[in-house]
């Protein structure tokens with residue numbers, strides 16, 4: 001198991017977020033990575049490889065040029081205008097309003113869909129580091145490794161082509177999946193004539209709205225997500241079962257909205273259906289958006305999974321027999337995060 005680390009993640013450490021009308025400490029902290037690294041070392045995994053940051057050209061594969069320019073420079077423009085760091089929107093261009101002003105406050109609402117993705121001076125540096133770790137993990141699969149883990153921070157699955165939210169700025173898993181889908185495989189007659197297909201399996205507690213939207217009209221990347229039903233849980237506006245893809249992508253997006261409080265047995269049953277759909281698709285590569293906020297004790301979650309469930313999930317995923325990249329997403333129960341990541345990776349490795 002190759003492990004790739006976003007070593008510059010600590011440059012991103014926002015002081016607070018606003019959740020359900022309350023100012024609260026930012027849950028997506030640098031300590032999460034420290035905890036995971038310590039648990040991996042303790043469990044005997046080889047030290048992580050520090051990945052090079054993704055370049056603007058890498059990111060432009062799925063993100064728009066104007067969004068990347070905003071992520072890179074929005075914080076400096078905000079502070080130059082005398083506004084208090086970090087960048088938070090306080091108005092959004094909902095339908096009926098005009099996207100006309102290019103002042104820093106207007107840009108914040110244009111590119112951020114909630115109050116959990118503030119932009120600090122170091123946010124873009126950290127996000128490029130996370131994207132680089134995911135891309136290095138994808139490259140490891142192309143080099144013939146059967147599995148890799150990208151310890152990405154900040155996470156990515158809520159980020160769309162031109163939208164940050166839910167602690168996410170650049171969509172690490174989507175960048176990796178797109179990179180794999182565009183790769184040219186040589187020496188294999190079956191695959192030589194077309195690019196390989198990829199499945200993304202999202203097991204974070206929250207729906208991966210960014211990943212879904214990025215691949216919604218594509219049939220070379222199947223997106224499958226298990227998550228809390230958006231009828232009662234964030235991100236509220238996407239993740240319903242009737243979202244099945246559009247155009248060429250129709251039938252290539254699959255959502256499993258799950259009830260509050262679901263336990264190991266219920267979750268693993270839904271997972272089996274998701275894995276069957278992936279097996280039927282027959283992809284060349286698998287990318288897993290691995291969130292651990294499905295854990296029973298997660299402060300942001302509402303499911304009831306125990307640590308051993310992640311080992312079972314890892315084993316089930318491995319039974320697909322696909323080169324698999326695990327990309328770190330959420331998980332905020334700090335006392336169990338290390339053990340949960342170790343269990344998943346051990347499940348994948350055995």
Ligand code: SP5
Nearest residue numbers: 116155166167234300301329330
């Ligand atoms: C990557 C990731 O996991 N992002 C999650 C962002 C979630 N932000 C909104 C959380 C909504 C608050 N609901 C609290 C429910 C407590 N049971």
Ligand code: ZN
Nearest residue numbers: 204205206330
């Ligand atoms: Zn989550």
